[in-house]
Amino acid sequence: MIRNVVGAVLALAGATAAVLSPFRAWYDGRHGRDYALDELFTGITGAKADPWWSLLLPFALAALLTLVGVVLRSRPLVALAGLVVLGFTVFWMVRVGQYRGGLTVDGAGTGLGDGVANALGGGILLLLGALVMSGRRRRARRGTERREGPGDVEEPRPYAPPPGTPDPREAPVADPYGAPAGDPRESSAQGPYDPYDPYGSYDPHGSEPTRTFEVPGQDRGRDQGRDQGPDRGRDPDGPGSEPR
Structure with a gap:
């Protein structure tokens, strides 16, 4: 931006x-507008x-080309005006x-004048x-857009996968506490979380049978309670039992 301003000035x-x-x-006090083009x-x-x-x-x-080149920020047009x-x-x-048989530079006004110096x-x-x-900035590389302004900031385009290519942002993420991502047995083998079975019965490879854990002595205490009391040893449905 600054280079364009300085170059335009x-x-x-x-x-x-x-x-x-x-x-x-x-030359010799004769103005440049007095020389016809065909005389060249x-x-x-x-x-x-x-x-x-x-x-x-x-x-x-050449001045008209310069104005057009400055407006369009075209370096070739400005350079062409200078060459003209x-x-x-x-x-x-x-x-x-x-x-004249030669050119002279004389301060008395009989040689090359200041008009030639101005033109050069x-x-x-x-x-x-x-x-x-600096001219007109084009796209620096594919996938980015350049915005004209202070600093010439590059703005990245939003990601768009090619047609027919799956979006990597939608790929399944592996569960660190469960089955691997994309396992077809995940929905059927792994059920809801059971607080009484914290280790679960899910086997991702399907090579081991389902294992359950029982508290030692749980069924034994239940059977002992059944054998105690006045009806110990009786059949609850046999003869002599009280109707319920």
């Missing part, structure tokens, strides 16, 4: 310098050109050098802006 500054350069002196191909003359058919036209198109400005400036310098500086700023800009 550099690009806009370079486009502004490039557009203003034709209104400055380029046919030869430099002393005729004054139409401003919209001069060096102002390619520089205005630098290309036409260097091409003009070559043609003027052929016409604007093209360099456009290229720097394209290098600094």
Whole structure:
């Protein structure tokens, strides 16, 4: 985000310098808007050109490309605008050098003027802006979405298994106190919890018979109580028994 802002500022500054350069002196006090575009191909003359058919036209198109590139955060468009400005400036310098027999830099205003410096500086700023800009962020890797904002936070997508694949989150979990997960004998062999039989009679492998535990002496005491009393040894249903 910060890189895009800094790159946009550099690009806009370079486009502004490039557009203003034709209104400055380029060589011997002659402004850039006085050089016609066809003179770059046919030869430099002393005729004054139409401003919209001069060096102002390619520089205005470069400024338009810069605006579109900044809005779309497109590094190629901004870089293309910088190449257009630098290309036409260097091409003009070559043609003027052929016409004049060489280029000179003179502080008295008889050589290269500040308009050429503005054009060269604007093209360099456009290229720097394209290098600094981070451009439009694409998806970094599959399964994540990148959100534009401070810090460029990545948000994971919700998990979705492929079609026909069971969801691992719904897989049965093994019971640490009972039968293994997914045992078909679990529902039939293991009954409800019996407080009088804490060890249970469930056998996960089915190889041992059901075992029960009895308290020693429980049945013996019950039989002893039956043999004591006045009716000891009598048949409760035999002759001489009292009706109930």
